[in-house]
Amino acid sequence: MFNVRWISPRLMLGCAAILCISLAGPVQAASLLEVDASRPGPAVQTGHLKMGTAVSPRGETLEVNSRYLTRNGKPWFPVMGEFHYTRYPRAYWEEELRKIKAAGVQIVASYVFWNHHEERAGEFNWNDDRDLRAFVDLCGRLDLYVVVRLGPWAHGEARYGGTPDWVVTMMPTRRNDSAYLQYTERFWRQVGHQLQGRLWKDGGPIIGVQLENEYNLAGEGRGPEHISTLKKLALEIGFDVPYYNVTGWDGALYPVGEVLPVFAGYPDDPWDRSASMLPPKEVYAFRFDSRVAGNVGTLTAAAGQGSWVLDADKTPFLGAEFGGGVPAMYRRRPHITADDIGAMLPVQLGSGVNLYGYYMFHGGSNPQGHTTLEESTLIGGYNDTPIISYDFQAPIGQYGTQHESLGRIRRVHHFLDAFGSSLAPMHVHAPARLPASPSDLGTLRFSVRGQGDRGFLFASNYVRQYPMPAREDVQFSVKLPSGELVFPQQPIDIPSGAYFIWPINLSLSGVNLRYATAQPVTRLDDQGTPLYVFFAQPGIPVEFAFDQATVRKVSGGSAKRTALANKGVVVAAGIKPSTAEALRVVDAAGNTIRIMVLSEEQSRQFWVTDLGGRRRGILTSGQLLSSDSGLIVRNLEEPTFRIGVLPALDPLPSGNLALRRERNDGLFQTFEARTAARQVAVTVQKIRAADAAPKIMVGGTANAALQPAPEQFGRSAAWTVTVAPNALEAVSDAYLDIDYQGDVGRLFAGTTLIDDNYYNGITWRVGLKRFHEEIRKPLTLTVLPLRDDAPIYIEHRARSSSALDGQLAEVVRARVVPEYELRLDVPGAH
Structure with missing residues (x-):
């Protein structure tokens, strides 16, 4: 096991602190979660599965063995x-x-x-x-x-x-x-x-x-x-x-x-x-x-x-x-x-x-x-x-x-x-202590997939609709063919709802990452050096441990120097997630790699795409898709676009909107653009009150609640919905958002049903682009009443207590949400 030794506080500079540790001595932990990943998996079998032609005219191959798929x-x-x-x-x-x-x-x-x-x-x-x-x-x-x-x-x-x-x-x-x-x-x-x-x-x-x-x-x-x-x-x-x-x-x-x-x-x-x-x-x-x-x-x-x-x-x-x-x-x-x-x-x-x-x-x-x-x-x-x-x-x-x-x-x-x-050939290893059943919420759920000394740890403290307890003072002990790996260096708390993938002995362009308490996302090449992108889980301290034999220097932020142990590994701790460079590592041969650690929120806005002849990371809260000339970003409701690109584009892109070059967001080249905000009027007028809904029948092959017969929908309340004729001007699409309470909502253009919805408390969103002809005239919205005694499952948060005479059919709000579009034209995009 590892014996942890903190270095001088003088060296804990910038966004990362560097630790030196040796491979001797016990680690005391309140909860040591153990898994034996030292056993090799079964040998891969080939040639026994009767599939079809594997070779394309270009000589590329797609095959399968007993463990994984293969390409070329x-x-x-x-x-x-x-x-x-x-x-x-x-x-x-x-x-x-x-x-x-x-x-x-x-x-x-x-x-x-x-x-x-x-x-x-x-x-x-x-x-x-x-x-x-x-x-x-x-x-x-x-x-x-x-x-x-x-x-x-x-x-x-x-x-x-x-x-x-x-x-x-x-x-x-x-x-x-x-x-x-x-x-x-x-x-x-x-x-x-x-x-x-x-x-x-x-x-x-x-x-x-x-x-x-x-x-x-x-x-x-x-x-x-x-x-x-x-x-x-x-x-x-x-x-x-x-x-x-x-x-x-x-x-x-x-x-x-x-x-x-x-x-x-x-x-x-x-x-x-x-x-x-x-x-x-x-x-x-x-x-x-x-x-x-x-x-x-x-x-x-x-x-x-x-x-x-x-x-x-x-x-x-x-x-x-x-x-x-x-x-x-x-x-x-x-x-x-x-x-x-x-x-x-x-x-x-x-x-x-x-x-x-x-x-x-x-x-x-x-x-x-x-x-x-x-x-x-x-x-x-x-x-x-x-x-x-x-x-x-x-x-x-x-x-x-x-x-x-x-x-x-x-x-x-x-x-x-x-x-x-690397993951595909890896064998699954179960922990020493397993949950007794899917309903056992008292045991942390995790596994290791490994091949030799390399692997990934998978953990989850999340179960839908069932709050999980925080796991306090946790360390993982993974038995590998070369010995036991215990990490992180100090026990941590795993928050309720956390789930993650952590690397074990991951090769980063020749540098051996012994482990990291951050999840790997991808590799990019920036300024001629490999850049590895990770992200951090909220509430879990970030640290990276590197094999001393594979590194010459590890620095972070404004750190001036890095101390290395004669044996063991180098640990960088105290890393704060950001879009800046978190660590710079020089390997034993003098080559450099860089590491970025995004926050959880930033990772949800991170995309990887081919652009301008290179693999790039894109940071945007909008929806991304490629075009033949570059990229398209679409924002719902938000007329201001902010987009980060890594590595930077040169020459700069042009766009359908005026692009402003902003100060870099960490390593990301950053642009902003703005279009005029749109307000689209929509009116909703009630034209018919609901009749009393009949009791929902139970039966059928499932012996459960049956949808009402077609004739019963005549009991629905009805409204006309009139969308302003300019709804689709200067936008990529516009969406009619309907918040209602009831049993079943239906939307008609004339007598033609164009969409329907089983009420569950989620806003009902209807894209209008495909109905550009239909919205020239008022639409009709009907809502079949939901009875209080309906034997159907709707989550408690969506149930209403405002029912009248034991049933509910109500339109709370309708509005039109514009979708704005930014097109980036990039020379040599594809």
């Missing part, structure tokens, strides 16, 4: 985000894909909903918002990979799981029935025609295909036999891709070795029958002996544990549906916070996940056809979802605005891009 022979840890092209207007696909890419996502996954393309038998629609080929081509142009979720059954909160009505009512589905397979083949051949020449082997962006979804059906012509039949059919049609996957949760059945199981976890279960707060969710508890989360919403009952138990040692732990939010269900309406999403990442990564896939990453709106296309108990479905809205409380919402969760997760995406190749 090296470990690869991508981020995947679900975005449904048929749930978003084609006119805006490109800007939304650019937002997704700017957030650090490398793979876009999308269902191909059968009933969105062949709602009536033999009538195929691949036009406009249903143009799969155009969507994939856009992904390819923007250097985004694509995973096509072929189905034929999808779920996705779609009508009959995406299966056309005429199929459901005519033949058995989801099995080796000859009629079902005949029509599946016809549809898939249509899909194949749309995607011809766009597979990885052809030089296209499609790298994977998912077969079926949430498939746990056993029996004749079902189970692994059916998945084998679907894969064989996909190959016959020409879907030759590097990766074939199936969902592996809830007792999924599949042919071992033929497909890769992918897994899931959500911060709440809106499909649950309960109208109460749920027990602590397992997505906040590390998993060491299972890859399966709890109830993920599968609509069929499992026959057993599923096939994943047979090949867990032969396939990597891949995630496809870690909740970027949750869908709205009539009977259950959770309000998901940013930390509910952010806290899931250290837990899943620390459980061994090697592909972080979100469902959803970008919300959308259900298209309309000959019927409405949402999941509904009115047609025998298990859940009731809105007719239109599929916002999902996703990091990027239904109308393309960023939710607060985006800042929490984006910094981890940048970490995976910079350090994922």
Whole structure:
């Protein structure tokens, strides 16, 4: 263990104090949290998984082994985000894909909903918002990979799981029935025609295909036999891709070795029958002996544990549906916070996940056809979802605005891009003391992933809706092949709600960082030297420990000199988070690296993007996306833009607004621009009072609250909403924000439903850009009353005590929020 020796106070200058320590002597700590990470993981197995063509025409390769994915022979840890092209207007696909890419996502996954393309038998629609080929081509142009979720059954909160009505009512589905397979083949051949020449082997962006979804059906012509039949059919049609996957949760059945199981976890279960707060969710508890989360919403009952138990040692732990939010269900309406999403990442990564896939990453709106296309108990479905809205409380919402969760997760995406190749081969090590169950809130949750002496520590003191106690006087003891590492040097308190990833023996351009009590984000190159960006967790002191053998000098701020021990490590402590340089380290060969430690708030505003031919860090509170000539920043409601760039741009950019060069913000070159603030008038006038709402019925396959029958919506209160005709002038978009209380809100243009909302206390936001024609006339807003005795789950903070006669239907406020845009044109942008 370490023996700590403080150096003279004279040397504790600037923003960092330097400590010298040796490797002998015990450390006394009030709470020493131990993990043995000295054992090597199982050997990596290769060549046993039957995937498709791995080599592109340019000679690039995508492969998989028993532990991780590979790209060009090296470990690869991508981020995947679900975005449904048929749930978003084609006119805006490109800007939304650019937002997704700017957030650090490398793979876009999308269902191909059968009933969105062949709602009536033999009538195929691949036009406009249903143009799969155009969507994939856009992904390819923007250097985004694509995973096509072929189905034929999808779920996705779609009508009959995406299966056309005429199929459901005519033949058995989801099995080796000859009629079902005949029509599946016809549809898939249509899909194949749309995607011809766009597979990885052809030089296209499609790298994977998912077969079926949430498939746990056993029996004749079902189970692994059916998945084998679907894969064989996909190959016959020409879907030759590097990766074939199936969902592996809830007792999924599949042919071992033929497909890769992918897994899931959500911060709440809106499909649950309960109208109460749920027990602590397992997505906040590390998993060491299972890859399966709890109830993920599968609509069929499992026959057993599923096939994943047979090949867990032969396939990597891949995630496809870690909740970027949750869908709205009539009977259950959770309000998901940013930390509910952010806290899931250290837990899943620390459980061994090697592909972080979100469902959803970008919300959308259900298209309309000959019927409405949402999941509904009115047609025998298990859940009731809105007719239109599929916002999902996703990091990027239904109308393309960023939710607060985006800042929490984006910094981890940048970490995976910079350090994922090191993390992917690492084995998971459980601590000596484990929580007894997901409901055990008294034990700190953590793990270590390691390979040899290198690794990362993952910790979380956060569980949704359950305040966690602060952990006082904590140190971690990690047993490595070379010996025991105890850190930090003095016991610390871990605040309630904290979650983080800390490095162990991380190589920083040849300098060995023994550990840091700050989370790594990325590496940039600035002024010819590597610059490593970290961020600090509030309430946790920041210190960096370097192996003495790999450093010549460590200085911070205005420190004049650094003392080194003959043995041991050099510890820099007392670092204050900022945008300035925190540390400068000279390695044994005389080369320099620099370290920046951002605050928690600054890290949520930090982006990494390619700009002007270089990888740069961008600091902005707005929403960032790339353009062909540079960058676009969009601010909601705030007409002043402030943007930091690192490394600095030379020559300076131009913009659609007058740019002012400001004093640097630490290491960031800083610009400001301002546009005229817009005030858009909106009037709301009540035109009809609500009638008494009937008692909510309980029943259906879930035996839970059922959405009201269509005729009941005539009891809604109604208002006209008139938006000023200049709402979209001089802005990139404008949003109608509606605060109301009730059961279900619906917004109409004339008699056409354009959006709807299940009340849960969150402001209902409607993007107006796509409705520029509709808002020329007044809209109609209706609110179905919410009864006091409604057996539905709405979080306590959203429940109102102002109900009249036992029910409530009220519009509190409506306003228009402008979205301003700054375009930066940068020479040699891309």
